[in-house]
Amino acid sequence: MRDSYDFRSIEQKWQKKWFTSRDFQVTEHSDRPKYYALEMLPYPSGKLHMGHVRNYSLGDAVARYLWMHGYNVLHPIGWDSFGLPAENAAIKNNTHPEKWTLDNIANMKRQCMRLGISYDWSREVTTCFPDYYRWNQWFFLRMFERGIAYRKKGIVNWCNVCQTVLANEQVEDGRCWRCESEVEKRELEQWYFRITDYAEQLLQDLDQLQSWPEKVITMQRNWVGKSVGAQVRFSLEGDDEPIEIFTTRLDTIFGATFMVLAPEHPRVAQLLTHHPDGEKAMEEVRKYRAQQSQIREGGESEKLGLFSGSYAINPFTHERIPIWIANFVLMEYGTGAIMAVPAHDSRDYEFAQKYRLPIRRVIEPDSSSGSETAHPETSQDSLPYCQYGRLIDSGAYSGLTSEEALQKMYALIKAEGIGEPTVTYRLKDWGISRQRYWGTPIPIIYCPDCGAVPVPDDQLPVRLPRVENIKLGVSPLATVAGFLKAPCPKCGKSGKRETDTMDTFVDSSWYFYRYCDPDNSRMPFAPEKVKYWFPVDQYIGGVEHAILHLIYMRFFTKVMRDLGLVTWDEPVLNLFTQGMVTKDGAKMSKNKGNVVDPDEFVDLFGADTVRLFILFAAPAEKDLDWKETGAEGCFRFLNRIWRVFSNYEASIGQPCGEVQPRTENDRKLLRELHQTLQRAGQDMSRFHMNTAIAAVMKFLNSLYDYDERVAEKNWPLLRNVFEKMALILSPFAPHFCEEIWERLGHQGNISFQHWPQADPVWLAEEQIEIVVQVNGRVRGKLLVPAGIDEESCKKLALEDRRIQSYLAGKAIQKMVYVPGRLLNIVVP
């Protein structure tokens, strides 16, 4: 790398300047319009990986680009610093989670600084500090007051080897991510957030998120999983207590030939007491339950079921139908019981075939609506038929369409009191309890008399006590006597603190509000500060957060709105999901040993090159394969600029007069410069960083061309060229551009200069090239004056010898003329 520009000293110089003179610190007091650029806050796992570098390079390009457009840009960073990995690392390395975490933060902060990202470091938020997590507790208490935070028994993932609850994300293919033993389901008492109360809003307000990726919207919509249907009570034969089922296809109820309960359904045990061989049946049911509690390993497992011995009455046909218990019905969804309509549901059909249960067709394709080519259906082979259609063999409803029948049937069940139209959601309440140490203590004291009592606000934060020697199998906080015992805030009697901590997704649900007012000790944030900065104008992060984090933060904002803290429904206007950084096509992971360390490449090429390459190598939303030779190419590009700049520096270093193009070469270069400005600006506003950079590279080639063929250089022009190049490249390679900017005799941070606009005068070409086609094939090109009219252009084309040879005296059928573009001559 001999002869390369001295990126080490240049980058150090500017980083020092930016951060000591606090160039990027912002306040709400500005006459510029505000812009909030946000990147997902990192988990401090040790060192930055290339995914972080990509995220922050993108965010920084956006932030600096907007500064140059006159905005007051908030661009903060923080650390999502509670969580399991810290605890695991502590156990493994015999250290403390706090030390491990703070060391990692220090290292990663150094790495961020080294990349020259324009963060406002005065707003750094660290979620494991009491001045942050006390507000988690504060939010918890507000939610507790409103019944949004509540305690209930729930099914959780339990690893018997590690003796702990696992988050869903920590269960991979039904096994514990650490010890790979099978995960069980356990019933435990846990704290929950009633996110289901917001299910409808979370769904509805997706419409406000016009510039979120379609993919994320779809994933969220599916996650909330709304189904419109009805709950219907089926009375039992010889039993007063009916069983309620949920269906979205009430129109098929005349075809309901049996009922199926989930193995966990509360009525199962009671029903089986009437079973001739109840013991054995119960044994079978336990098998199903055990099977269900393991998470199934992909694909559907075989449907198994047994007859309960009891019968229900179909409220529409008044027929008695057998009640079965089967492994394919889920207790968690709907009512845990279904009416089975084998003719019109593929699962019911499969089950009915296996156990030889009656199948009755009640819907047929609606030939009157739709383009259905009316096959004379021979019922058997076209079943199950799962679409809407027209009802048959359905009593008074026969002949109606599904839609018509549904409305009438909903009305009937309501009138008869046997059911009601219902909406169900897949979304479940958010279980936030973790039997772990490194997290926010839940601010609750259990009093033998008063029950679960909230810790009063003035006693916040409930500090996380220091626990040495964290062990498995023991809830760490329960081992700290000084923490565990606490007087009941209501009656003063001796009580016990909650020893569970909060899910770390709570921390990341509102951190971006805290950035607006990070030092507030009276409130999570001052509403007026948040009001100034919000909503987030651009959020950038990995698509892996499409569901959890991005739904939780939307939920939190809605709760905050209901608490009167904010006035909007949605916190983030625009979301951009970047692609992954891979190596040799595979996700980087320690196991595979293909992790690329950013530090190594910053050492080798400098931060500007690394940033440039990571934005250039692929469109930002797609996966990017890290290639060292590619990074070298970007390094070469910066060096090429540097080389030609160094040659000219003495002549253009100081302002040297007006730009006056004198020759055709001058004019050509100037035109190309302005075309580049145009292109780069357009591309950046569309997040097409790769093509924006390509445009500048292309321009550099023109500059080399100019350098080679023009002996008498136009210094004012070249000065202008370097100014503009430095400006448009500065969001990507800021140190490099600052240096050039300074050497051109300018003062002041280049990111606060105006983005250079293309001058329309120089965008207009005097001569344009018209493509001439014959029958759609390119047969020639004409250089014509820009304002040429259609007739002269056609005339020129027909006079062209080459074109004539293709026409060969044939009669012209048609000529298609696209002004400024092409002429297509059609001949037989």
Added chain:
RNA sequence: GCGAAAGUGGCGGAAUUGGCAGACGCGCUGGACUUAGGAUCCAGUGGGGCAACCCGUGGGGGUUCGACUCCCCCCUUUCGCACCA
């Protein structure tokens, strides 16, 4: 199985509204400068053919003067969901 996105040179990728396919970069080939080149500069680089020219955007149809782009069918890959009643 359902849903979404995507398939373009040796590779990463370009191509506002249908209008010169392959910008830009990597790699490769040749040359220059050099004791040297893994530095730099210049030239070339989709395939076939000496050439004129022909063929080329996963495959097959279609619409159009004109299709990477629009429509229909099929194949492949990636991602998401996965017994949701």
